[in-house]
Amino acid sequence: MANYVSPGVYTIEKDISDYAPSINTSIVGVVGFASKGPTNKPTLITSQANLIRTFGAPSENIIGQGLEGSLEILEQTNSLYFVRAARDTALDASASLPLGSCPAVVVNSNSYGATGGTALYLQVQVYDNTGAAKFTQNSGAGKRFALPVGTAATQLGALQTVIGGTLDADLVGVFDLNGSGAIVGAYAGSGASIVVTSYSDSGYTTGVSALKAVLAPSAGGASYGLDDAAYGATYIVASAVTAYGQTFLSTPNTANHVSYFVESLYPGAGYNGGINDAGDTSGNSITVRSSGSQNFIVSVNQDGVAEETFNVNLTNTTSFLETAINTGATDNTSDIIKANLYQGTAGDADVTPLTLFSDKLTSLVGGSAFKSVSQWKSPVTSTTSTLDRTSSNFGDGRFIKLIETTLNLAGGTNGDDGTADQRATALIGDATEEPKTGMQSLDDPLLNIGIALVPGIHTQSVQNALITLAETTQNFIALVSPPYAVGTVQDAIDWTNGKASTTGSRTSAINSSYAAIYWPWVRVFSVFDGKDRWYDPAIFGARQMAYTDSVADSWFAPAGFRRGRLTKPSDTEVKLNQGDRDSLYSGGNVINPIVSFPQQGITIFGQRTSQRSPSALDRINVRRLMIYIRKIILASTQRFVFEPNDEFTWAEIEGVLNPFLDDIRRRRGITEFRVVCDETVNTPVRVDRNELWTKVLIKPTKTAEILIFEINLTNQSAQLGSL
Numbered sequence: 001m002a003n004y005v006s007p008g009v010y011t012i013e014k015d016i017s018d019y020a021p022s023i024n025t026s027i028v029g030v031v032g033f034a035s036k037g038p039t040n041k042p043t044l045i046t047s048q049a050n051l052i053r054t055f056g057a058p059s060e061n062i063i064g065q066g067l068e069g070s071l072e073i074l075e076q077t078n079s080l081y082f083v084r085a086a087r088d089t090a091l092d093a094s095a096s097l098p099l100g101s102c103p104a105v106v107v108n109s110n111s112y113g114a115t116g117g118t119a120l121y122l123q124v125q126v127y128d129n130t131g132a133a134k135f136t137q138n139s140g141a142g143k144r145f146a147l148p149v150g151t152a153a154t155q156l157g158a159l160q161t162v163i164g165g166t167l168d169a170d171l172v173g174v175f176d177l178n179g180s181g182a183i184v185g186a187y188a189g190s191g192a193s194i195v196v197t198s199y200s201d202s203g204y205t206t207g208v209s210a211l212k213a214v215l216a217p218s219a220g221g222a223s224y225g226l227d228d229a230a231y232g233a234t235y236i237v238a239s240a241v242t243a244y245g246q247t248f249l250s251t252p253n254t255a256n257h258v259s260y261f262v263e264s265l266y267p268g269a270g271y272n273g274g275i276n277d278a279g280d281t282s283g284n285s286i287t288v289r290s291s292g293s294q295n296f297i298v299s300v301n302q303d304g305v306a307e308e309t310f311n312v313n314l315t316n317t318t319s320f321l322e323t324a325i326n327t328g329a330t331d332n333t334s335d336i337i338k339a340n341l342y343q344g345t346a347g348d349a350d351v352t353p354l355t356l357f358s359d360k361l362t363s364l365v366g367g368s369a370f371k372s373v374s375q376w377k378s379p380v381t382s383t384t385s386t387l388d389r390t391s392s393n394f395g396d397g398r399f400i401k402l403i404e405t406t407l408n409l410a411g412g413t414n415g416d417d418g419t420a421d422q423r424a425t426a427l428i429g430d431a432t433e434e435p436k437t438g439m440q441s442l443d444d445p446l447l448n449i450g451i452a453l454v455p456g457i458h459t460q461s462v463q464n465a466l467i468t469l470a471e472t473t474q475n476f477i478a479l480v481s482p483p484y485a486v487g488t489v490q491d492a493i494d495w496t497n498g499k500a501s502t503t504g505s506r507t508s509a510i511n512s513s514y515a516a517i518y519w520p521w522v523r524v525f526s527v528f529d530g531k532d533r534w535y536d537p538a539i540f541g542a543r544q545m546a547y548t549d550s551v552a553d554s555w556f557a558p559a560g561f562r563r564g565r566l567t568k569p570s571d572t573e574v575k576l577n578q579g580d581r582d583s584l585y586s587g588g589n590v591i592n593p594i595v596s597f598p599q600q601g602i603t604i605f606g607q608r609t610s611q612r613s614p615s616a617l618d619r620i621n622v623r624r625l626m627i628y629i630r631k632i633i634l635a636s637t638q639r640f641v642f643e644p645n646d647e648f649t650w651a652e653i654e655g656v657l658n659p660f661l662d663d664i665r666r667r668r669g670i671t672e673f674r675v676v677c678d679e680t681v682n683t684p685v686r687v688d689r690n691e692l693w694t695k696v697l698i699k700p701t702k703t704a705e706i707l708i709f710e711i712n713l714t715n716q717s718a719q720l721g722s723l
Contacts, residue, residue, distance in 0.1 A: 018652065020636040020660035025554040025628055026077040026546040029452040029476065031427055031439045031466075032066015033416035034084045035059065035270030040429065040437035042081040042447055048074050055084060056270035057528050063416040063423060065456030068526070069539035072568070076546035081447055085426040085438050090415025092263040093271035095286055095407040097298075099260065100129075100188035102401055103243040105196040107145065107159060107181045121145070123197040124163055126171050129189035129245075129403055135171040137163055145198075159183070171292075185245070186290055188401035192245040247403060260402065262286055262339045264412055271336070273301075273408025280304075284336055287406045296402050298325075300336045308334055312402070337409075420459050427454055428465040439466055442476075445634075449476045450554070450627060451545055455536040458483040460506045467610075470514035474630060477609070477623055478515045479538040482506075484573065489580045492519050493589050496610070510590070513617035515610040516541060518592050519584070520576070522569035522602060534573060537594050540566050544604055545624070555625035555669035557607040557703045559592070564604035572596045581605060588612055607703065622700045625669055629698070632660060637694075645692050650677040653694055661698070672699040 037055035058067035126135035145162040159181030185194035264271035273283035281304030300308040429438015498509040518537035548558040584591040592606030676695040
């Protein structure tokens, strides 16, 4: 505290408004496989639409039921973290956007015929890579082309004047080429072409006789020296030259293969474009459209509809495809694709990504893939007719363009292949990596996971790893189940006790207060494939926990007809009677049965943890209560670290915890509590070790699972009030 030495009025502000914060108890962590989306990273999902947009729709082709389970759980909570596991066999979907040269015709003559000397009219026709006519332009009236003597700029200006006027710069260009004028079509590729025709009059007459017929009525053909004797009756005045472009990717598996290689941002078959079983367009495709000169519009299509659109330029470094979109999964502009210029065989280990198009174009032009470019490429400084490919004399790539096309992404794989053990390795992940992978990435207190599951996966190592993670972090309860068609009630019991007879099934018992087991499986109609499918019951265990939190609190049992009734399933895999339920739920067995009651419907009728020893923690509502209390205590007492270890701090801690626990008591979570933070627990030895201890005593509210009504019959003379 400051020491005041001069007269005055001072104010001191002290915040003594400490209270215990609230947390969301319904945040679910789901680990599974998917057909798209980021891998090995907990991704926050807040709606069903958000899940499908990020990780794709569920499918029987995807191992496990991570997506199906997430969709069901999201009907009861808006906070779910999905961790997509993937083996290193997962591949990005990809497509090579073809590059090509544009067709060009060099116009440098000012004569025609045997005697020459007369300027000509021109006609320019442009065809795209499919052969479709895109542009036709004739010289304007009186606009003939004669190459003037002078600079290249003068010659270029003369050509531009002739075919100017209504010239569409998006479809045809005029460029200087060693002092001559090059007329270039805007479309690239081996199918693209340009036709330049010279002719002697504005009527585009192609023969002497026809020309005489046009001129005779006004001036007489003879005065122009056009007679059959001089030029021949079949002499053709017009001369047409057709030039074709070239596609540089005609042999994509060669060492000099060069392309813009577009890949999905993440691996997965969900990015592969095509037609699904229903006949609808699915997946992703890329559409490239020329918008004039070196400008392009690249559209990323989702299910046949443009989802993203980017403006790309091959001469502006800020608008290259790889800079307009992105080169990787970080700092991305596109949510779907990444792009690079590649040299080599796309997808091979020796492929070299060339991150800047213009920086690499000069060095690549000498390779076989770009040799054809030289006949149309204009040097910057060379004044000779020989093209110089050195960096100082190499131009800006204006004749090299993307080819207009639409291509499906292809070749993506999910990374859920291999043996069960190989998939288990991906699902379990690695805690030694940074960042952690697989389910190990759930070990993050910032996520506040309260429930976790790996639905549809019943490999023993995966389930054990999830339960172990729940125990070590003490942050969540793990939900597991026997596999589908495990057999009879006895088979399900044997499975949980580690005595399953099926090869590769469980060989060790499950025994933990941080785990809960549900059985049997339930049948649910899937809107994605239009048929009934059997769902992992752990999915509905998590769903009803989230539902319980929304209508009550996490320390209420997520079971029974009030909070355990399942409305979506239409059937259970096994019909359980009273004897079945007794066997599953007692005698040391710890399976929470899902029962199809004739009138009440399908209901979760148990809330045991898998702890075998009898204690308060053998019930789910108590375990979830303790997870909640632990998290709140940690969050609300962090501020007291490094505070003086004396009765004032002890009183502050009690002042925070007492109201918090009293609130739980009032909300029926505990029946009695006491917080002790004084000299009785903070002994001199503990204080000397810089330790501050607090003892919290709690009597959790027990659930009424067995209701017994004693009915007594009496004779008529009995006094009921005294009984």
